[in-house]
Amino acid sequence: GAVVSQHPSRVICKSGTSVKIECRSLDFQATTMFWYRQFPKKSLMLMATSNEGSKATYEQGVEKDKFLINHASLTLSTLTVTSAHPEDSSFYICSARDGFNLPLHFGNGTRLTVT
Amino acid sequence: SQKIEQNSEALNIQEGKTATLTCNYTNYSPAYLQWYRQDPGRGPVFLLLIRENEKEKRKERLKVTFDTTLKQSLFHITASQPADSATYLCALPYSSASKIIFGSGTRLSIRP
Numbered sequence: 726g727a728v729v730s731q732h733p734s735r736v737i738c739k740s741g742t743s744v745k746i747e748c749r750s751l752d753f754q755a756t757t758m759f760w761y762r763q764f765p766k767k768s769l770m771l772m773a774t775s776n777e778g779s780k781a782t783y784e785q786g787v788e789k790d791k792f793l794i795n796h797a798s799l800t801l802s803t804l805t806v807t808s809a810h811p812e813d814s815s816f817y818i819c820s821a822r823d824g825f826n827l828p829l830h831f832g833n834g835t836r837l838t839v840t
Numbered sequence: 841s842q843k844i845e846q847n848s849e850a851l852n853i854q855e856g857k858t859a860t861l862t863c864n865y866t867n868y869s870p871a872y873l874q875w876y877r878q879d880p881g882r883g884p885v886f887l888l889l890i891r892e893n894e895k896e897k898r899k900e901r902l903k904v905t906f907d908t909t910l911k912q913s914l915f916h917i918t919a920s921q922p923a924d925s926a927t928y929l930c931a932l933p934y935s936s937a938s939k940i941i942f943g944s945g946t947r948l949s950i951r952p
Contacts, residue, residue, distance in 0.1 A: 759940070767945075771941060816881075828876075829884075833881075833883045834882065836881070
């Protein structure tokens, strides 16, 4: 149980375009989802926390207009990278929490390459 | 501010030996600590959670200790195997406890 599906696994886009990444909890209701970014050989950097039905809370230094997060249902959160630039190229990972229960369940990540 | 450190960026050991990874934290007292495994190009997978009132927890060949005085957790893999090669991350709840932050990870390599 506790499966989180993240899609797409890889995406290549041109500079200036927008990319949407989906994160779904398949067998539980995720009241809270987290979005992380990971650079090569580095740890996960928390970008934002999203709660179903409310605005996401962004970490310091993360541009909310650049990284749009929507958590419209208890099983789906989306991250849209708007007007992508090469420096946005990274590995983006979502995770979901079943209520206040632990642990976090992670998707398998999305490798974004902006050319 | 709260800080998590995993002292070894990489650790290489011989198959069959015990691998010991360290996680130190400063400036707060978390109610629990978690360890995750991450393989290249994949999301982290949960391994163990230990609470502040627990000194030690075991799961098969894995053992975690939690010393709240030293502000340190040790993660042990006994009888290590090449399949144990991965990056291991410790994770702690942030101040509000609603979010989790991760250490920088230790890349463990087990050589046959």
